[in-house]
Amino acid sequence: MDLTFSDDLLAFRAEVRAWLESNQPTGRFQPYYTEEGLAQHLEWEARLFAAGYSAPGWPKEFGGLGLDHWHQLIYDEEYARLNLPERVNKMGLLHGGPTVMAHGTPAQQEAWLPGILDNSDIWCQGFSEPDAGSDLAGLRTTGRIEGDQLVLNGQKTWTSFGVIATKMFALVRTDRDAPKHRGISFVILDLDTEGVEVRPLRQLHGHAGFAEVFLTEAAVPLANVVGPLNEGWRIAQTSLKLERGMGRGTHTRMLHTVDEIARRVGADPDTGSLERLGSHRAWAFAYEQATYELTDIMSRGRDEGALPSILKLRLSEILTGIVEEERNILGARAEQIPTGPPEAPLPSTQREYWHARAGEIYAGTTEIQKNIISETALGLPREPRP
Amino acid sequence: MRYAFSPEQHAFGESAADLFAKRCAPGAQRLSWTDDSGRDPALWRGLADLGAPAILVPDEYDGIGGSECDLLPVLEEAGRQAVPDALLEAVFVGPFAIGACGSEDQRRRWLPAIASGESRVTVALSEGGLVPDAHVSDLIVLARDGELWVHEAGEVDLERVHVEDPSRRMFQVTPRTQGELLPASAELRDQVVARELVGSAVVLNGIANHLVSATVAYAKERQQFGRLIGSFQGVKHLLADAYSKVELATTAARAATWRVAAADPEYLASARLARICAVEAEFVANKVALQVHGGIGFTFEHDLQLWLKRGKALEQAHGGRYQVARAAGLDAVESAQRAAYNEEDD
Numbered sequence: 201m202d203l204t205f206s207d208d209l210l211a212f213r214a215e216v217r218a219w220l221e222s223n224q225p226t227g228r229f230q231p232y233y234t235e236e237g238l239a240q241h242l243e244w245e246a247r248l249f250a251a252g253y254s255a256p257g258w259p260k261e262f263g264g265l266g267l268d269h270w271h272q273l274i275y276d277e278e279y280a281r282l283n284l285p286e287r288v289n290k291m292g293l294l295h296g297g298p299t300v301m302a303h304g305t306p307a308q309q310e311a312w313l314p315g316i317l318d319n320s321d322i323w324c325q326g327f328s329e330p331d332a333g334s335d336l337a338g339l340r341t342t343g344r345i346e347g348d349q350l351v352l353n354g355q356k357t358w359t360s361f362g363v364i365a366t367k368m369f370a371l372v373r374t375d376r377d378a379p380k381h382r383g384i385s386f387v388i389l390d391l392d393t394e395g396v397e398v399r400p401l402r403q404l405h406g407h408a409g410f411a412e413v414f415l416t417e418a419a420v421p422l423a424n425v426v427g428p429l430n431e432g433w434r435i436a437q438t439s440l441k442l443e444r445g446m447g448r449g450t451h452t453r454m455l456h457t458v459d460e461i462a463r464r465v466g467a468d469p470d471t472g473s474l475e476r477l478g479s480h481r482a483w484a485f486a487y488e489q490a491t492y493e494l495t496d497i498m499s500r501g502r503d504e505g506a507l508p509s510i511l512k513l514r515l516s517e518i519l520t521g522i523v524e525e526e527r528n529i530l531g532a533r534a535e536q537i538p539t540g541p542p543e544a545p546l547p548s549t550q551r552e553y554w555h556a557r558a559g560e561i562y563a564g565t566t567e568i569q570k571n572i573i574s575e576t577a578l579g580l581p582r583e584p585r586p
Numbered sequence: 587m588r589y590a591f592s593p594e595q596h597a598f599g600e601s602a603a604d605l606f607a608k609r610c611a612p613g614a615q616r617l618s619w620t621d622d623s624g625r626d627p628a629l630w631r632g633l634a635d636l637g638a639p640a641i642l643v644p645d646e647y648d649g650i651g652g653s654e655c656d657l658l659p660v661l662e663e664a665g666r667q668a669v670p671d672a673l674l675e676a677v678f679v680g681p682f683a684i685g686a687c688g689s690e691d692q693r694r695r696w697l698p699a700i701a702s703g704e705s706r707v708t709v710a711l712s713e714g715g716l717v718p719d720a721h722v723s724d725l726i727v728l729a730r731d732g733e734l735w736v737h738e739a740g741e742v743d744l745e746r747v748h749v750e751d752p753s754r755r756m757f758q759v760t761p762r763t764q765g766e767l768l769p770a771s772a773e774l775r776d777q778v779v780a781r782e783l784v785g786s787a788v789v790l791n792g793i794a795n796h797l798v799s800a801t802v803a804y805a806k807e808r809q810q811f812g813r814l815i816g817s818f819q820g821v822k823h824l825l826a827d828a829y830s831k832v833e834l835a836t837t838a839a840r841a842a843t844w845r846v847a848a849a850d851p852e853y854l855a856s857a858r859l860a861r862i863c864a865v866e867a868e869f870v871a872n873k874v875a876l877q878v879h880g881g882i883g884f885t886f887e888h889d890l891q892l893w894l895k896r897g898k899a900l901e902q903a904h905g906g907r908y909q910v911a912r913a914a915g916l917d918a919v920e921s922a923q924r925a926a927y928n929e930e931d932d
Contacts, residue, residue, distance in 0.1 A: 201588055201589060201590070201591060201592065201595070201655045201658075201840065201844055202587060202588045203587055203588075203589070203841055203844040203845075203848075204587065204848075205587065206587075270587070458918060458922075459918075459921070459922040459925055459926075460922075462915075462918040462919045462921070462922035462923075463919075463922045463923065463926060465915070465919060466919035466920075466922060466923055473915070474911070474912045474915030474916060474919075475908055475911040475912050475915060476911075476915070477914075477915035477918050477919070478858070478859075478862055478910070478911035478912060478913070478914030478915035478916075478917070478918060479862055479866065479911055479914075480918075481859060481914055481915070481917070481918040482838070482858075482859040482860075482862035482863045482866075482911075482914060483834070483863060483866075485838055485841075485856065485859040485860075485863075486834040486835060486837060486838035486859070486860075486863045487834065489834075489837045489838050489840075489841040490833070490834050490837045490838075492587060492589070492841075493589045493837050495587075496587050496588060496589050496590075497589075507833075510829075510830040510833055510834070513826070513827075513830050514830050514831070514834055567819070567823065569826075570819075570822065570823040570826035570827065571819070571822065571823075571826075573826040573829060573830060574816075574822035574823065574825055574826040574829075575822075577826075577829065578802045578822075578825055578826065578829060579802070579806070580802065580805060580806065580816040580817070580821075580822050580825065581806075581813075581814055581816055581817035583819070
């Protein structure tokens with residue numbers, strides 16, 4: 201065992217911290233789905249790109265910093281420590297881009313990756329459908345081959361960043377006769393293609409970050425399929441795995457929220473329970489250390505097993521526990537918000553509360569993670585898979 | 587950074603596991619329940635031969651001068667196999683307390699015999715608390731008036747106090763003499779407390795690990811409604827939940843042990859946090875284990891009770907569940923205030 205950060209990592213932390221602190225935007229941005237907010241976010245992204253900080257994890261050959269797992273963790277911690285704006289192109293940076301790097305042709309990489317890096321393209325993920333949530337492989341959007349084109353019909357939903365995206369990486373059914381995991385392809389489509397309609401979908405905390413995307417005879421080049429036709433499920437595992445293991449700065453934000461609760465309890469000990477605060481602090485510490493352990497395993501190229509699912513399951517439960525505690529401390533004030541229309545975005549305390557609740561659903565629900573853990577790590581009988 | 591044990595640490599744990607399997611398997615433990623001593627001298631000799639009590643004794647007193655992390659695999663294994671002996675006290679907290687807090691004269695008199703296993707030590711850090719394994723110990727470290735005192739076996743009266751777990755041997759210790767004061771600063775006494783917290787977390791994680799794995803094994807055998815009970819989501823999800831908590835608690839305890847060994851500024855707070863996770867994870871594993879075993883697990887004949895009862899005892903021992911959580915809450919308030927102060931400083 202050796203749990204110290206190397207001098208090299210400490211130096212990198214100082215460098216990133218210095219740059220972020222002196223270049224960070226002042227004040228909070230408007231939501232990215234407003235015109236003003238999008239401009240603010242893109243300006244910040246441009247600043248990151250110009251300094252080479254846009255894609256810390258991408259290999260240098262694709263324009264990234266080529267950082268290893270530990271350096272990326274440090275970067276993410278420093279980014280989270282300053283509570284900097286959400287990365288509006290994270291679906292491209294963390295999911296779509298890496299999937300194209302892993303499975304795309306050189307021509308596809310050349311065509312798409314630079315646009316993610318300089319934000320001339322914003323990407324979104326087209327996986328979930330109204331009838332395909334947890335049972336993602338039950339998706340019904342179809343891709344019909346016509347000459348050198350794939351003609352898409354169907355509906356994607358709960359699409360984060362869909363309202364500002366220009367490209368989507370989607371799973372579509374290209375062989376209706378194959379078993380359900382086998383007849384799926386992974387395809388990139390331009391959202392300005394004829395037959396694509398994007399409708400904003402407001403979330404329950406007032407944030408208009410979702411979209412539903414309707415596809416009606418939308419024709420995309422067959423050359424936009426990533427990996428072999430009908431092998432999209434396997435290709436998508438790259439993206440899903442990245443989604444589960446992601447959020448390397450999450451522990452930093454979590455500890456920050458615990459600090460906020462601790463300050464309230466410290467200011468007025470009658471508002472909360474020291475015992476419960478101690479427990480929340482303990483699990484935040486455990487989650488931080490488990491994040492480090494996963495980073496350690498990945499950086500050695502060892503099999504991480506069910507650890508990403510374990511982290512995802514625990515993360516969402518620890519976080520909901522913490523934000524519930526915050527509500528308990530606020531008591532009757534927890535529900536109070538400023539005057540405004542009913543659909544207006546909630547202020548930060550309530551927004552963070554509801555956002556944490558979403559964490560038990562997205563990127564594989566709590567129940568799906570428990571299935572994965574019990575079947576892979578514990579070797580219990582698998583769920584029936586028709 | 588590296589979370590995995592070194593090959594040497596791993597091998598040390600394996601040797602201890604073999605010894606425990608030979609000396610204190612559930613059958614042997616049951617035989618010891620009606621035996622007043624309840625302790626197997628061969629187990630202690632075996633541990634001494636492995637060098638376990640010498641790890642935290644410095645070289646110059648005939649010890650090994652190792653790290654707390656070296657003993658992690660042994661303590662985890664002691665929990666996993668429900669070793670009845672108070673090993674946490676005998677190989678971890680006790681040798682450290684005397685080495686760190688003793689005067690030069692005290693160290694020279696006691697440590698070489700502790701390192702060789704000739705002299706066994708036990709500890710109670712809560713004032714007036716029961717002392718485990720006092721009947722087989724040569725030195726007893728007690729907290730009194732905020733200080734640590736050492737009593738030799740001949741200078742105390744022992745009264746056995748019966749407890750739920752028939753493997754444990756707990757005693758009310760009444761010193762007949764004042765004993766010898768360990769001339770330690772408050773800071774050094776904190777280091778002793780931190781070792782007790784983190785060590786008990788490690789043992790609890792071992793217990794919880796066994797509770798989950800034994801229950802998973804049972805869920806793969808037991809059939810109801812014509813299918814394995816482990817195929818029901820109601821059972822799978824209970825086990826996944828317990829397992830994931832135990833995994834995180836195990837990582838937390840390893841990290842905290844590292845900080846304690848390295849005298850990190852946050853070592854005491856980290857030890858408390860690790861202990862809280864271990865207690866809460868074991869609590870869930872304990873509940874799930876009995877629930878999934880059902881009626882058979884509630885019989886006196888079934889060995890599950892060894893881990894169920896040991897776990898419940900250790901949830902409250904070594905500082906108490908609420909007391910530790912409360913202290914950690916105060917740590918969190920202080921650290922948040924420090925963080926706020928630093929932000930203003932920036």
